[in-house]
Amino acid sequence: MKRVVVVGSGASGVHFALNALERGWAVTMVDVGKKGAPAVEPELDFDSMKAEMKDPLDYFLGEDFSGALLPNSEGEYYGIPPHKQYIFEVPAGESIDTRGFEALRSYALGGLAEAWTGGAYPLNDDDMAGFPIGYKDLEPHYSAVAKEIGLTGVDDDMARFFPVQDHLMEPVAMDEHGEYLKLRYEEKRARIWSLDRAVMGRSLVAVLSRDQDGREACNKSGRCLWGCPRKALYTPSITLEKLKTFERFTYLDGRLGEWLEVKDNGEAEALMVRCLGNGTRERIEADRFVLAAGTLSSSRLFLDTWRRWKQEVVKLEGLMDNRQILMPFLTPAMIGKRCDTHNYQYHQLMMALEGEAPDEMVHCQITTLKSAQLHAILQNAPVDLRGALSIFRVIRTALGLVNINLRDKPRKTNYVTIEPRGADETSKLVVRYEPDVRDSMRIKKACRRVKRVLRRLGCVVPPGMTRIRPMGASVHYAGTLPMTEEPTLFKVGKDCRSYDIGNLYFADGSTFCNLPAKNLTYTLMANARRIASESFEEQVID
Amino acid sequence: MIEAKRIFVTGASGFIGRSLVEQLVVARCRDVVCLSRHAEVRNESWDGAEVQWVRGDLLRPGSYQNKLRDSDVVIHLGASTGNHTAAEYRQVNFEGTKGLIASCHEVGVKRFIFVSTVAAGYGDLHDYPYALAKRDAEEAVKGSGLEATIVRPTLVLGPGSRIGESLLKFARLPLVPVLGDGNAMIQPIHVDDVARGLVELVADRTTIGETIELGGREVLNWNEWFRRARRITGKGIVRPLHVPLWLILPILRGLERIAEGKLPVTAGQLSVFRHDSSIEVNSILNRIRDDMRDVDSMIADSMPADKLNRSEVTELDRECEIFAQHLINQSVSEYLFEEYRRAHEKGGPLSNEPTSFDNHVLRFARRGGWRLSVADAYARMFIPTGILRRKLVLAMALLENSADGADRFNLEKSVRPITGMFQIIGWGMRYVVLLIFGVALFGPRHLIGGGR
Numbered sequence: 001m002k003r004v005v006v007v008g009s010g011a012s013g014v015h016f017a018l019n020a021l022e023r024g025w026a027v028t029m030v031d032v033g034k035k036g037a038p039a040v041e042p043e044l045d046f047d048s049m050k051a052e053m054k055d056p057l058d059y060f061l062g063e064d065f066s067g068a069l070l071p072n073s074e075g076e077y078y079g080i081p082p083h084k085q086y087i088f089e090v091p092a093g094e095s096i097d098t099r100g101f102e103a104l105r106s107y108a109l110g111g112l113a114e115a116w117t118g119g120a121y122p123l124n125d126d127d128m129a130g131f132p133i134g135y136k137d138l139e140p141h142y143s144a145v146a147k148e149i150g151l152t153g154v155d156d157d158m159a160r161f162f163p164v165q166d167h168l169m170e171p172v173a174m175d176e177h178g179e180y181l182k183l184r185y186e187e188k189r190a191r192i193w194s195l196d197r198a199v200m201g202r203s204l205v206a207v208l209s210r211d212q213d214g215r216e217a218c219n220k221s222g223r224c225l226w227g228c229p230r231k232a233l234y235t236p237s238i239t240l241e242k243l244k245t246f247e248r249f250t251y252l253d254g255r256l257g258e259w260l261e262v263k264d265n266g267e268a269e270a271l272m273v274r275c276l277g278n279g280t281r282e283r284i285e286a287d288r289f290v291l292a293a294g295t296l297s298s299s300r301l302f303l304d305t306w307r308r309w310k311q312e313v314v315k316l317e318g319l320m321d322n323r324q325i326l327m328p329f330l331t332p333a334m335i336g337k338r339c340d341t342h343n344y345q346y347h348q349l350m351m352a353l354e355g356e357a358p359d360e361m362v363h364c365q366i367t368t369l370k371s372a373q374l375h376a377i378l379q380n381a382p383v384d385l386r387g388a389l390s391i392f393r394v395i396r397t398a399l400g401l402v403n404i405n406l407r408d409k410p411r412k413t414n415y416v417t418i419e420p421r422g423a424d425e426t427s428k429l430v431v432r433y434e435p436d437v438r439d440s441m442r443i444k445k446a447c448r449r450v451k452r453v454l455r456r457l458g459c460v461v462p463p464g465m466t467r468i469r470p471m472g473a474s475v476h477y478a479g480t481l482p483m484t485e486e487p488t489l490f491k492v493g494k495d496c497r498s499y500d501i502g503n504l505y506f507a508d509g510s511t512f513c514n515l516p517a518k519n520l521t522y523t524l525m526a527n528a529r530r531i532a533s534e535s536f537e538e539q540v541i542d
Numbered sequence: 543m544i545e546a547k548r549i550f551v552t553g554a555s556g557f558i559g560r561s562l563v564e565q566l567v568v569a570r571c572r573d574v575v576c577l578s579r580h581a582e583v584r585n586e587s588w589d590g591a592e593v594q595w596v597r598g599d600l601l602r603p604g605s606y607q608n609k610l611r612d613s614d615v616v617i618h619l620g621a622s623t624g625n626h627t628a629a630e631y632r633q634v635n636f637e638g639t640k641g642l643i644a645s646c647h648e649v650g651v652k653r654f655i656f657v658s659t660v661a662a663g664y665g666d667l668h669d670y671p672y673a674l675a676k677r678d679a680e681e682a683v684k685g686s687g688l689e690a691t692i693v694r695p696t697l698v699l700g701p702g703s704r705i706g707e708s709l710l711k712f713a714r715l716p717l718v719p720v721l722g723d724g725n726a727m728i729q730p731i732h733v734d735d736v737a738r739g740l741v742e743l744v745a746d747r748t749t750i751g752e753t754i755e756l757g758g759r760e761v762l763n764w765n766e767w768f769r770r771a772r773r774i775t776g777k778g779i780v781r782p783l784h785v786p787l788w789l790i791l792p793i794l795r796g797l798e799r800i801a802e803g804k805l806p807v808t809a810g811q812l813s814v815f816r817h818d819s820s821i822e823v824n825s826i827l828n829r830i831r832d833d834m835r836d837v838d839s840m841i842a843d844s845m846p847a848d849k850l851n852r853s854e855v856t857e858l859d860r861e862c863e864i865f866a867q868h869l870i871n872q873s874v875s876e877y878l879f880e881e882y883r884r885a886h887e888k889g890g891p892l893s894n895e896p897t898s899f900d901n902h903v904l905r906f907a908r909r910g911g912w913r914l915s916v917a918d919a920y921a922r923m924f925i926p927t928g929i930l931r932r933k934l935v936l937a938m939a940l941l942e943n944s945a946d947g948a949d950r951f952n953l954e955k956s957v958r959p960i961t962g963m964f965q966i967i968g969w970g971m972r973y974v975v976l977l978i979f980g981v982a983l984f985g986p987r988h989l990i991g992g993g994r
Contacts, residue, residue, distance in 0.1 A: 050948040051580075051597055057881050060943035065885045068939035072927035336962030338953040374951055375938040379926075383973040384919040385934050386868055391969050393953050394962040 001026050001248070001539050005271050005286040007257040007301065009033060010111020012508040013292035014239040015145060015525040017249070019532035024539030026248040028284060029240075030273055032107035033253030034086045036114070042229035046222030046341045046371045059083065060226075060373075069376040080115055081226050087115045091256060091276055094426065097419065101321070101433035102472035105296050109253065110237035112294065112475055113521050117224075117346040118206040118233050119365055120151050120522035122163050126358035127516035132485045132494040135163060141526035141533070143167055149234040149525070150208040150215070157189065158201035161352040161361055162518075169209045171202050172218045175343040177334050177368040177397055182349065184457045191456065197354040198453045203347050203365060204522075206234035213242075222371045224345035233346075255282065258426050259304040260289060260504065267502045268305075274426070288536075292507040292528065295319070295477035296416065299510055300429045302481065303418045305501070307427070315417040316480035316490055318410030319433060320515040324469040325404040325443060327450060328377075329459045334398035341370045347403070353449050355407075362446045363517040365403040370396070380465065400459070404446055405517040410479045411436065433471050443468060476520050478509035495535040496527070507531055544745050548573040550613035550651070552600060552642065553620030555580045557702050558657065558695075558736055562617065563593060565737040571744075575613060577606050577620065580945060600638035603645045611649040615744050618642055619657045621676070624704065627802045628671035635675035636682070643686045653750075654688040655743055656680065660696045660755060661810075664817045669795055670810025680753070691749045693740065696757040696819050699840040700733030702873055706844030708807075711911075713771035720782040721790060721815040724765035729757035729820045732835040732843065739826050746826070755821035759834045764815060767837070774841045787816060858883050864910040865937040868918070870950035878946045882937065891932035899988055900928040919973055920980030924988065 003026040006013050017027045040059060041049060050056045061067035062082025080088065087108040090096075096103055106112040122142045125135045145151075147167040154171060155164045174182065185192065185200045192198050207228075208217045215238065216230040224233055231238055243249045254276050260268040261283070270285045291298035299316050307313050347365035355361045374392065381388035413434040418427035436442075451461050484491045487499045496511045498504040507528040509520055549566060553559045554576030566574050573592045579599050598605030600620050610616070622634040639656070646654060658680050661673035668674075683690045699706040712719060739756045743749055762770075765782055772779055794809040835843075862882040866874045886892060896904070907917035907930050921930045941947025957965075 047948065048597075050943055051945045056944050057940060061939060064888050065936075065939075068885065068936055070891060070932045070935050070939075072932070332963070333959060335959040335966075336953070336957040338956045373939070374942050375935050378938065379931070379935050382922075383970060384915070384922045384976060385931070385938060386915060386918055387969040387973045389869055389938070389951070391966050393951060394957070394965050396952060 001541070002287040003028060003285075004288045004290055004536070005030060005284055006290045006292055006507075007031075007271065008111060008291070008293035008297070008508070009109055009236060009240050009251075010106070010292065010294060010508070010524075011113040011236050011521050012524045012528040013111070013290075014236045014243060015148075016290055016292055016507045016528035016532050017243050018148070018239055019529045020536050021243065021246045021249055023532060023536055024248075024541045025536055026250075027243070027246075028250040028252060028286065029243070030255050030257050030271065030284065031109065031251065031253045032091055032256055032276065033109040033251075034089055034107050035109050036086050036227070037083050039227060039229035044221070046226070049223075067373065069373065069379075071379055084115050084227065087112065094256070094429075096429045096431065098431040098472070099433070100435070100471060101319075101414075101431050102470045103296060103429075103431050103477075104472065104475050105294060107256075110235050110240060114235045114237060116235070116519075116521055117365075117367075119347060119350075119519045120146070120149075120153075120204045120206050121363070121518040122165060122204075122526070123516055123518060123523050124161065124163050126361070127518065128513075129359050130513040132483050132513075137494075138523065138526045138530060139163070141529040142522070145522065145525045145529060148239070149206050150212045151204060151206050152209050153204035154202050156201035157193075157199040158350060158352060160199055161354075161363075162204065165204075168204075171205070171348065172207055172209050172220070172344045174348045175340065175368055175370070176337065177331060177400060178348050178366075180331065180333060181366065181400075181457055181459075188456050192453055196449060196453050196456070198351055198449070200349060200351045200366075200453075203350045205344075205346065205348065206522075207344060208232045208234075218344055220342045220344060222341040222343060222345055225369070225371055252284075256426070257291075257293065257301050259301060259308050260501065262305065262309045262501055265502075266500070268504050288503045288505065289501075290505045290507050290531075291510075294508055295480055295510040296429060296431065298506060298508055299416045299480045300418060300427065302498075302504075303416070304427050307418065307420060313418060313420065314490065315415040316510075317412050317415040318479040318482055319414040319416055319431065319477065320408035320410060320479040320512065321433075321471055322408060322474045322476045322515060322517060322519075323406040323435075323439065323443065323471065324474040325406075325447060325466060326469060327402040327404060327447065327461060327466045329400050329402060329454050329461045330395060331398045331400065331457075331459045333458055335395055337397040339370055339396040343368075343370065345369050345371050351402070351450070351453065353446065353453075359407060359514065359516060361407070361517055362449070363405045364450055365405075367401045367403065368399070369401060382464070402450055402454070404450055405474065405519070406442055406446060407517040408479075408515040409436075410482065410514060416480050435471060476509070476515065478512035478515045478520060481506050481510040482513045483511045484513075496531045497535065505531055505535070544741070545570045545572055547571065547614040547744065548575065548612060549744065550575045550577065550610055550616045552577045552606075552616070552618050554578045554595070556619060556623075557700075557704070558698065558733055559619050560702075561700070561733045561737040562619065562740055565734065565741050567593065569741045571741075575609050577609070580949065600634060600642060603641045607645050607649060610645055610651060613649075613651050615653040615655065616642070616646060616651055617655045617657070617740055617744070621657075623672065625805065625808070626672075628674075631671045631675040632678075635672070636678045639679040640682050643682060643688065646688055647686075652689045653744075654683065654686070654690040655693060655740060656683045656690060657693045657695065657740070658753075660694045660757075660819050660821065661813065661817075662694060664813055667810070669791075669798075669808070670813055672810060673813075684751075689747070689750045691743055691751070692753040693743065694753060694755045694821075695731055695736045696755070696821060697728050697730040697814065698733050698736055699730050699844045701843050703733065703844045706840075709767075710771055710775065710841070710845060713768050714775055714777055716780075718768050718772065718780060718782045719785050720764055720768055721785050721812055722764075722787045723784060724768070724782060724815075725763050726815055727761055727763050727818040727820045728767060728814070729761045730767075730837060730840055731756055731758040732840050735830060735834050738830050738833075742826050742829055749826065754824050754826055756827065757819075757821040758837065758840070759831065760837050761820045762837065770838060771841050774838055775845065787812065856883070858886060861908055861933070862937060864908060864914065865934055866941060866947065867910065868914045869934070869938055870941055870947045872947065872950060874941070874946040878940055878944060881940055881944070885936055885940070891929060891936050896929040899984075900925060900930070902987065903928065903984060904930045904933070916976050916980045916983060919976035920984050922973075923977060923980075924984075 143166040218232040555578035
């Protein structure tokens with residue numbers, strides 16, 4: 001029986017591990033594995049939590065009130081709730097130097113997808129231009145993952161850009177505002193397509209509309225943003241629980257993967273890890289190694305390995321991220337409606353704008369979120385706070401947010417490298433990003449087009465409220481060790497096996513050859529599964 | 543006796559309700575079930591007493607019926623007060639009472655104390671939908687077959703009395719407008735005395751089937767009331783400015799047709815200036831009379847928090863209360879005060895060093911009312927990250943995430959989009975006017991000495 005070491009317990013890591021275990025491999029997962037608090041008051045809905053919890057402010061704003069976004073603090077329209085902050089906590093000793101890029105890393109059990117919004121978007125052949133693999137290679141894995149995690153969606157106009165998967169559940173019912181927008185779209189779809197080259201439809205969302213594997217269907221408690229207590233919304237920690245039921249699975253948490261020891265024959269022999277509790281080092285041997293720690297952390301581990309092996313510090317070029325733009329809008333027909341928070345809170349509708357080239361598609365998620373932190377929004381209104389609150393009550397149901405995603409392509413100016421520190425320390429990660437010169441033009445054009453479609457749907461975009469998020473904020477990092485068919489230094493094969501170290505695989509976003517305007521999490525899961533099933537031969541289980 | 547009874551109180555978090563629960567605990571009642579749509583009221587002196595809070599709504603008997611079972615006495619205080627439409631008053635004050643009566647029959651509760659209003663006894667109620675709904679509810683109670691007592695308090699004053707606060711606002715103006723000739727008689731009562739009267743009633747079966755009026759020790763007219771209010775609030779005595787009711791009432795009635803439920807005061811509420819509201823003596827009053835509060839202390843107690851100088855109320859508590867009043871038009875609980883203080887201890891709004899001008903605006907805003915509105919508007923435009931805004935946003939964050947204010951971030955019920963648009967325009971225009979005032983008030987000082 002062969003053993004594989006997986007670094008990271010995020011979306012890529014757990015789906016790789018699940019498939020490898022099913023194929024008879026022994027899997028050791030190395031993870032920092034920061035844990036969140038268990039779900040509180042699972043039977044309460046969003047409104048009654050505030051009314052009935054003993055100390056609701058402790059939950060919603062945090063013990064230190066860090067969840068209260070005061071003027072001058074750097075807040076987002078919807079930030080990360082206090083009890084989810086652990087997802088972004090960085091262990092002591094890890095340092096980073098960035099320019100032009102707000103780099104977020106996660107050392108949490110389940111990784112960044114513990115805070116995702118459930119959008120699961122398969123790539124099509126246009127998106128995968130430049131990849132040595134195509135949609136066909138991923139198709140069975142997309143379907144298998146859909147079944148595993150529970151994916152809701154329908155076959156509608158979006159199929160033009162998003163191939164339809166098997167095993168889709170019925171979507172969770174939409175709120176009144178979403179239904180209204182959908183109806184308006186249906187009335188105008190021919191015009192919207194012919195004039196704006198845009199389509200709208202239901203999002204593909206990893207939330208259960210019926211019970212599955214001990215998880216309960218969404219009961220519209222409105223708590224999505226705050227952490228679903230029923231596990232209706234999928235997160236990788238759910239799969240990690242399943243992994244733990246295999247005897248051949250070992251989960252080593254509290255450990256940070258530092259570098260691989262490589263033998264003269266170019267194969268890795270062991271992973272060196274630092275135990276965060278006592279600072280000691282461990283050496284973990286295996287037949288194969290899979291890095292699934294996320295593009296930045298996997299790159300850092302590879303760079304440190306290379307430095308120790310070849311005594312050379314190199315750059316990994318091609319770092320990508322989706323530029324995101326948040327555009328709040330208002331639907332006048334919904335003004336004056338009492339707000340109902342009993343809904344699935346993240347995006348249930350999406351929109352795609354056809355690009356000039358096939359890989360230039362712009363993807364928009366439309367959220368009619370009701371349970372965000374309102375004080376964070378209200379302080380941005382162009383009137384006094386009292387007036388803002390009174391107006392907000394009236395328009396709460398009518399508010400929506402479009403999250404516009406733009407594609408990215410690998411460029412030499414954007415790279416990851418390291419700055420070595422003491423002999424016994426992990427290196428400092430260095431990230432450099434310069435946006436494309438045409439970036440601002442593309443942003444303006446996309447905003448203009450989205451506004452036009454919104455107007456046709458009967459919505460208004462208030463001036464001055466649209467926000468361009470900094471690079472790095474979408475956390476869709478990719479592209480530092482891309483797939484290619486020609487063996488090349490610092491690249492991987494179509495099986496995601498390193499050309500530099502024979503028994504090393506990359507299962508996360510680092511192997512992407514370009515980054516279409518689609519949340520990559522679902523593809524990470526499908527691709528990780530593909531790597532396991534195509535390259536990890538079945539083992540005889542004794 | 544009362545110690546052994548389970549008492550079910552509706553409207554328990556309201557003005558009279560809070561005091562009643564307190565008095566029940568004082569009277570050693572060990573089992574109180576409190577129905578409220580809002581927050582649980584916490585009070586350390588209740589430790590050990592069985593005070594249970596049920597979140598429910600009079601309009602949905604299903605939300606409370608389970609807890610009503612096994613109760614011995616119902617004290618029904620829950621009602622719509624303030625500014626609502628006639629339909630809303632009827633819905634809550636009449637239909638809600640009928641629903642409660644039906645529920646009592648269903649679960650077998652017999653003793654029923656209904657708190658109405660002295661205004662239900664005024665002759666003509668056609669423009670006073672609140673009192674009309676109460677009168678109809680009284681009829682429903684009388685015909686219910688329950689062992690019912692109806693209680694009609696007069697003008698109730700005390701901490702948190704909205705009407706008391708409004709009257710005091712008028713009393714403190716440079717010229718005191720008194721509606722009508724000011725000769726109508728009143729007999730105000732302190733909220734704690736109403737509560738003590740209700741506690742007396744619980745054990746008193748002789749009042750079944752009767753209507754008991756509750757008023758204070760002193761009878762006086764409005765002119766006298768305003769004179770005393772000015773004295774106690776430290777304002778000089780001035781001759782009241784009599785505003786004829788025949789002038790005001792038709793205008794109010796006309797406006798009500800257009801903006802029902804939106805006006806700060808209604809024609810009906812002004813009937814208190816036309817009708818005598820003094821009452822007959824009764825057995826309950828006789829029992830509590832000796833310990834009753836006098837009018838002067840009622841006035842002092844009714845002063846809004848920002849006018850108070852009580853030592854136990856810290857500056858931050860007052861600020862929190864004033865900001866909450868400004869933002870959501872509602873008082874807040876001790877829990878919110880504590881959290882507001884704690885947030886300040888953690889740095890929060892104070893983390894930026896305020897300029898002297900920032901502090902000047904904050905001091906001005908702390909006086910509440912129109913001053914705070916003007917400061918809020920000015921700060922939005924000219925000092926958006928200053929100390930006042932940081933404190934107001936903090937207060938908003940606390941209100942939004944706690945039972946004290948979460949409800950106020952949503953509409954009570956839907957309105958038509960066009961009505962909503964007009965409201966938005968109205969708030970927008972209000973902002974512009976406030977801003978102009980703000981510029982006139984703060985502009986010069988900001989320009990001259992705005993720096994550090």
